[in-house]
Structure formats: C-alpha cells, structure tokens
Amino acid sequence: MATEPLHFARAPIIEAIIGIQVAALPETSLADFRAIGEQVRTDYPNQTEISFTQFTGQVLPQPSASATQTLIGLQFQSADQRQLFQARLNGFSFHRLAPYGNWDSFRGEAFRKWQLYRNAAGPMQMEVFSVRYINRLVVPAPGQLEHYIKVYPEIPPELPQMLRNYLLRLELPLEEGGGVLTMHETMLPSEPGTASILLDNDFRYPAMGITEDQLWDRIDLARHQKNNVFLACITEEMRRRIS
Amino acid sequence: MPCISQPRLTGVRKEAQLSTPKSTVKEESFFRDLVAKTWRTSNFLRLERRHEHFLQLLSHFASLGENWDSYESPPPSSEVVASATRFLKKLHDDVFLPSSIAPSAEGGIAIYFNVSDKSAYAEYRNSGQLIVAMYNEEQDPIVIELSTNNADEARAITNIRQYLS
Numbered sequence A: 001m002a003t004e005p006l007h008f009a010r011a012p013i014i015e016a017i018i019g020i021q022v023a024a025l026p027e028t029s030l031a032d033f034r035a036i037g038e039q040v041r042t043d044y045p046n047q048t049e050i051s052f053t054q055f056t057g058q059v060l061p062q063p064s065a066s067a068t069q070t071l072i073g074l075q076f077q078s079a080d081q082r083q084l085f086q087a088r089l090n091g092f093s094f095h096r097l098a099p100y101g102n103w104d105s106f107r108g109e110a111f112r113k114w115q116l117y118r119n120a121a122g123p124m125q126m127e128v129f130s131v132r133y134i135n136r137l138v139v140p141a142p143g144q145l146e147h148y149i150k151v152y153p154e155i156p157p158e159l160p161q162m163l164r165n166y167l168l169r170l171e172l173p174l175e176e177g178g179g180v181l182t183m184h185e186t187m188l189p190s191e192p193g194t195a196s197i198l199l200d201n202d203f204r205y206p207a208m209g210i211t212e213d214q215l216w217d218r219i220d221l222a223r224h225q226k227n228n229v230f231l232a233c234i235t236e237e238m239r240r241r242i243s
Numbered sequence B: 001m002p003c004i005s006q007p008r009l010t011g012v013r014k015e016a017q018l019s020t021p022k023s024t025v026k027e028e029s030f031f032r033d034l035v036a037k038t039w040r041t042s043n044f045l046r047l048e049r050r051h052e053h054f055l056q057l058l059s060h061f062a063s064l065g066e067n068w069d070s071y072e073s074p075p076p077s078s079e080v081v082a083s084a085t086r087f088l089k090k091l092h093d094d095v096f097l098p099s100s101i102a103p104s105a106e107g108g109i110a111i112y113f114n115v116s117d118k119s120a121y122a123e124y125r126n127s128g129q130l131i132v133a134m135y136n137e138e139q140d141p142i143v144i145e146l147s148t149n150n151a152d153e154a155r156a157i158t159n160i161r162q163y164l165s
Helices: A029-039 A103-121 A212-233 A236-242 B022-040 B043-062 B078-093 B150-164
Strands: A013-022 A046-058 A064-077 A083-088 A091-097 A126-140 A167-173 A180-188 A194-206 B100-104 B108-115 B118-125 B129-135 B142-147
Touching (some): A013 B043, A091 A103, A091 B043, A103 A212, A126 A212, A126 A236, A167 B022, A180 A212, A180 B022, B022 B043, B043 B100, B078 B108, B078 B118, B108 B150
Antiparallel strands (some): A013 A091, A064 A083, A083 A091, A167 A180, A180 A194, B100 B108, B108 B118, B129 B142
C-alpha cells in the first residue's frame, strides 16, 4: 500500500467527511450538545437543529395521516458554510467542502471537534467509522469515459454507446480493516462542452470494541486506502488534468 | 466503449416528463432509498439537490403567462429569468443557497433567505431593477436598490450574508 501523501493542484474533492456512528445516546445529551455551540461560536457561528421527521398514513378503514418530528442533533457551520460538524444522538460527522486543504488540517480539525463531542456525550459505544471523499471530475464532452476513469459501465457493442447519464453503485468488501467501500458514480450538471463525473467513495469500517486511539489510527490508515482507490479509479490523463 | 454524450447542462432547461409504469415503482423505491441515503449524508449533495430544485422552479417560472396568479400579475421576463439563474449560480458557487424562490406580483422573481428570526430577499424586477430587502420583527426593513450587474449582485450577496450571520 502506498503511503505517500496525495496532493493535486486542482484537487477534484468537493466534500470530505469523517463520520463516527455511536450507539444511541440519551436525549439528555442534546442539552450537552448545545453547550458545544458556545465553545465554537467564533469559528462555527451558524447553529441549526437536525430533526428526524416521520410520516405515517393509512388508507383503510378511514384515511388519515400524521407526522412527527424528533430532534436528533445539532449542526455547527462556519461563516463561509464550507466547514461543518454534526453532533447527533447517533454519531458525529465532520464535513469539509471545497476548497479542500490537506489531510492533516482536515483530520486535525475533525479530531478536535470529535473531542468536544466526546466530552459532551460522555460514555458511549462506537459502532462504525467512515471516511468519505466526494469528487467531481470535469472532463470534455462528448468524450470517451475510458480516457478519464477506469470504473464505468461496460455496454455491449450492439447497444448505443452514447451515455446521457448513468448511476453506478458498487459495494466492495475491503480486506484491510474489514471495511466496505461503497462507490457511487454518476454525472452531475455541468457547463456546456464538459461533463462532471461524480466519484463518491465511502469507506466504512467496524469500530466496536476499539479504543479512541485505535479509532484515529485506523482513520489514518483509511486515508491511505482512499488514496489508493482514487488513484486506481482515474487514468493518467485524468491525473494530468487535476495536477 | 461508452461515450459521454450530451451533458446535463447547468441552467434553466426543459425536459420531457416520462411516465413510470406501476410495476417499476417498488424497484425504484428501493434504489431511491439507497440513493437518498447517499445524498442526505453529504452536505454538498444536499446543496446540489436544492440547486437542481431551484433551477427547475426557474424553468417553470419561464413558462408562466399573463395573469399567472389570477391577480393580473405579469410573468417574469426572459431577462429576469436569466438574471435570477445567474444569481443562483453565484449563490451556489458561494455555498449560500436561498430558502425559496417565487415569482413576484410586480413582475419579477424574488429569491428569499430565512435564518432564525431574520429574513431577506433579492428581487429581480422586469423593470431591470434588483431590490434587496432585509428585515426582522424588531427593526425597520433595510431596502437597497441595485442594478443587475456583476458588482451589484456581488454586493447584494455580501449584504444579505452579513445581515443573516
């Protein structure tokens, strides 16, 4: 496995996420999450509630419908909206939108905010952690997919070869770390003469029974895995375009 | 080998509505749930979805006729739709999408922002004006009249953003 840091001058990353799912916390934790807002007010001034809404309806014997909304956490967002973290009853996530800096700053800030969450939530059982990188690969259109990306749908030559759009989802077990890579690929709206390929790689790993130190060591290992997968997905031409 | 054809363009467009056979609804629901989870857990993808929604609304506004609200209001002009689309792109690039978009009774398109107890809107009028209004329950509204040029639109976004923060 390569361990070299990966850096592209025109990095296609549009969002990077570190997520840690935990066993359901008591609702009383919400008050503790509100206190986090005071600690991060300078860098994350925008605080919003995250709710889970459930609609229930029946047709017989009498048509009826109802909706319930349950508060499940809080989101703290930077003034420029490009950085945010969520403190939820079922877990924590840290998000960085473009422009993406580098792993050390991203991981470092995620770790600091995780510590705030950890301190607010108290004892907890970690279940799953994930490292997710969403990329937008902008390529000329019309053009051959294979020139830019190595994962794409193969279409028998008897069928039309022109793709207006496609949605590809792969769930690939990872030998290292016992995780699963869920890859989504589709086309986003794009400027005329170009196509924007969404390459969304979500690496999820079990976190039951590991310590927090082990958790963050494994998150660091996942970084290398996501680098290797990304490099394996793109062609030399695509690499040249983002370098 | 598959080739990317006509890309999905950003901006206002009209697409044919395809009907869905009932037999495929269950499968669609399965895939929709899978995809929805993916989109819901990404801030970027949620923003993209909202952006798409607003573009579709603007497409719809472009097709409004006279008296669209039964109060004899004029429809937004094609120039206003183009300006609002351009403004939306700037907001999208700035990761600052509005809360809603609606045609205005005076003839134009208003782009609304709501954060907590504060509200603001930028309204493109058929007359060529760009009106920015910012208000809450405790203070008199702040109204700024601008033009539809790049500098004024950037100023509108900055003002609204600062007011709502």
